[in-house]
Amino acid sequence: MDTEIMHTDFPRWYSSLDIGDGQSTRQLRWQAVYKTATEASRETLETLLRLAFKSRTVPQASSESEIRQLFKAVDDTFEMQGNDREMQILAASCLAVMMEVNEDVGAAAALAATTAEFGGARKPKLPMDLGKLGEAAIAQWARSNGHRPDLNKYRYIDAPKFDFEKASAKITETPDWTSVAAAFTLAADATRGAIKQLAVRQSNALYAIDRFLKVQDEELQLLWWLTGQRSIDYDCGFDAITVDAQPLVLAHEVANMTEFSPGPHSVKAILSRAGLKDRKKLSVVTAINAVDTAWLTKLIGELNPSPLAMPLHAAAKRQLETGPGEAWVAGWAATAALDTDHSMTPLSLALQFYRERLLIKFE
Structure with a gap:
């Protein structure tokens, strides 16, 4: 993709603003989107996520100002405030393009788009589905990693x-x-x-x-891990781990064995083969409380996970600070803008935790 060649979907994304955008304005916005997407760092990624998802935890003023300044540099008429809806769509557009073209953080952007959506719990009002775009980009990056070199x-x-x-x-x-x-x-x-x-x-x-x-x-x-059916962290067979703890424990072990982000294309099948089911939902609270406290403490350490991109790690952090039980739940749910009883299937919960671990591992 070249900066002179506009993404085929960008006119539709930007026209959803319904502000009578002209062709010249749209072209300038595209140039700024492409520049931001190709030059973005991990710090920029978090800011774009918060803008696109309208996170309760707003971006730092300086970080948002830097992104706005990039658009201002391309088009001096771009407003530095009072255009939050436009900024939301532009930020989402940056993420969508970043997933495709940014070799440094494209895979991370794709992972973060899916973890921020959190199994459909968060659905920002956007002209594109960032979760679906993220899934497609993850598959593409995974295939690229596994391609035999010519x-x-x-x-x-x-x-x-x-x-x-x-x-x-x-x-x-x-x-x-x-x-x-x-x-x-x-x-x-x-x-x-x-x-x-x-x-x-x-x-x-x-x-x-x-x-x-x-x-x-x-x-x-x-494959050896699957064949042995034995947990590395817990030093026991998979079946000896409580069912409610399996999603986080097994996902962590698979993430530890992952060499390249966003992981193998077969990771969902691997987790499924390990015994995680795609039915009968498990709540986040139950899963966090089910794992060993010492294991969780070692895992979280000094991390300060993003409630948006890493909601499970944010939940774990809050639980360790407050203590097991239910006391930590309300504070976590409020910060992460989620329901206190949010549930997912064990397989989906494991995939979520796996992707969050990759965002940390390859930071």
């Missing part, structure tokens, strides 16, 4: 060119020993340049092979 593109058809014309010309200009010495220096530079081309190509080939082998090792470790 080593043919790293092969040289012709040998690298050793260009000694400058060295030869130096001697011809002034045929003395000083010129000969200078010519040797020029020849060495030409040789280094040619060898560097070859070295870079070989290095890229080795990196591609190494990455692919690591993905294969990841899959192998997950």
Whole structure:
């Protein structure tokens, strides 16, 4: 995707504002969206999420101002305040584009879009479904990670060119020993340049092979884990872990074995094969209270998880601060803008926790 080529869905997204946007304005907004999406960092991601989901925990004023300034820099008529609805749609557009084009945080954006939606608990009023776009992007990034590298593109058809014309010309200009010495220096530079081309190509080939082998090792470790049916954290068989604790414990172990974000395309099948069911819902409160306190303490540590992108970790943090039981629930639900009795199937709960762990692991 190129900044000159507007995303096919952006005109529909932006026109949903119903503010009579002209073609020139829309093009300027697109340029700012593309620039923001391609240059965004993890810090920018959290701010965009809060704007797009209209989070109860608002972005820091300075962070939001930086994003608004990016749009102002492209179009001086862009308002720095009083256009919150426009900013919400633009932020969501940035996230949608980021999932597709940003190699550094695209996978994280896709994960965060799905974890923030939290199994349908949060549905911001937007002209696009960020959750569905996130699922599609996760699948695409996962397939890309698992793709076998084509080593043919790293092969040289012709040998690298050793260009000694400058060295030869130096001697011809002034045929003395000083010129000969200078010519040797020029020849060495030409040789280094040619060898560097070859070295870079070989290095890229080795990196591609190494990455692919690591993905294969990841899959192998997950298969052995499934075959053994034994928890690493609890040091017991899967069936010895209480049913209510299994989603968080097993998801954490799969996340620990994940080498590349957003994880293998088969992760849902892996969790299902581990015994997690996609029926009979389990509440967040029950799942958090079911796990071992020492295990949860070690897991959370000094984390300060986002209530928007990491609602399960935010729940765990609040429970550890307040103590087991029900006392922590109301405060967590209020901060995260969720129902106190929010429930999901064990499989969905595990997938949610797995993705939240990846957001932490690859931060």
